[in-house]
Amino acid sequence: MRMHNADETCGIAGAAVVLGDWWNVLVLREIARGHVRFDALAAEIGLSRNVLTERLGRLVAHGVLRRSLYQRRPVRYEYVLTDAGRALLPLLVAMQDWGDRWILGDGSLTATADTDSAEHARVHALTDTRLPEDLQLPGTQGADVPVVSPDAAxxxxxxxxxxxxxxxxxxxxVHGCTLENRLFRDAWPAFRRAGVDIRGISTQLPNEQAEFARAEDIPYPLLSDAHHQLDAALRLPTFRGAGRLRHKRLILIIDAERAVRHALFPVDDIPHAVAESLRLAEGCARGA
Incomplete structure (x- = not known):
């Protein structure tokens, strides 16, 4: 894509050159989801090998992807996001949020979803899929914490x-976040007896979460997805409220192999959802 001379100082035009067309956007979407090898990308996107090779080459040349060797005979590479590539994740999530609201939805602003919505279908399609390896998010102490507990069933x-x-x-x-955390806090001993760990995740900053965790004596990690790594990896539903993109309320039960076993969404009855997540997690742990 050529940039018109009048656009040489325009950041939007410069970003458009990198993104190129919808294939480039979909390639970045799939790599954010953990599909980093050529065959997996081709299968997920349905793109011909020649076109995919050309698109990957462009994205590497623009510095948003880098190639990482994982096999020498024959030579095979994984395509991973650079710092510049990871900085595009909020843009991808904002595009998804806009599409969910204005293309796939009726334009209304909501922190939940109807059972016939695209968001509902997408969340429940996560069942039996695996989270990307080594997916970590900042915790309240500043250090990164695994999204899936490495020690729990x-x-x-x-x-x-x-x-x-x-x-x-x-x-x-939108309301009920403090209640939900308190209910998970109170049920924490039952979760631990079952060998189950808990992660609470929002797009708030770690210092904001730390203040809440201290005030409420939260015993499990609160993780910050302020840079939308988890959103992009799982294509989670979001909404824009109080100045930032925020998670809609949902619950995933994930086994020790990082596979999603159950998805609860939408979560309208918070006490019931917390109790149900304990029941489902106990069953998942027993089957480990």
Whole structure:
């Protein structure tokens, strides 16, 4: 794609040159999801090998991907995001959020979803899929923490819009984050007896989460997806509220092999969802 001379100082035009067309966007989407090898990319996108080779070459040349050798005979590479590539994740998630609301939805702003929505179908399609290896997010102490506990028979991962937020807008499904955390806190001993760990995840910053965790004596990790790594990896539903993209409330039960065993979404009855996640996680742990 050529840039018109009038656009040489325009960042939007420069980004358009890198993204090129929708194939480049889909390649980046799949790599963010953990499909980093050529055959996996070709299968997920349905792109011819020649075209995929050309698109990957462009993205490497633009510095958003780098090749990492994983096999010498024959030579095979994985394609991984560079710092510049990871910086594109919020853009991909914003594109998804816009598409969910204005193309696949009716334009309404909501922190939940209907059972006939594209978001509902996408979340429940996560069942039996595996989370990318080594997916980590910043915890309240600043250090990265694995999204899936390496020591537990199962992990309950719940996403929520945010605690301590002044919701000036009337957004359906946004309230209840403090209640949800308190209910998981109170049920924590039962989860641990079952060999199950918990991760609470929002797009709030680690220092914001740390303040809440101290005030509420939260015993499990709260992780920050402020850079939208998890959003992009799982194509999680989001909404824009109080100045940033935020997770819609959902719960995933993940086994020790990083496979999603159960998905609860939408979460409208929070006490029931917490109790149900304990029941499902206990079953998952027993089957480990």
């Amino acid at each position: 199962a992990t309950v991962l719940f996403t929520y819009p945010g605690t301590g937020v002044d919701w000036n807008e009337e957004i359906r499904g």
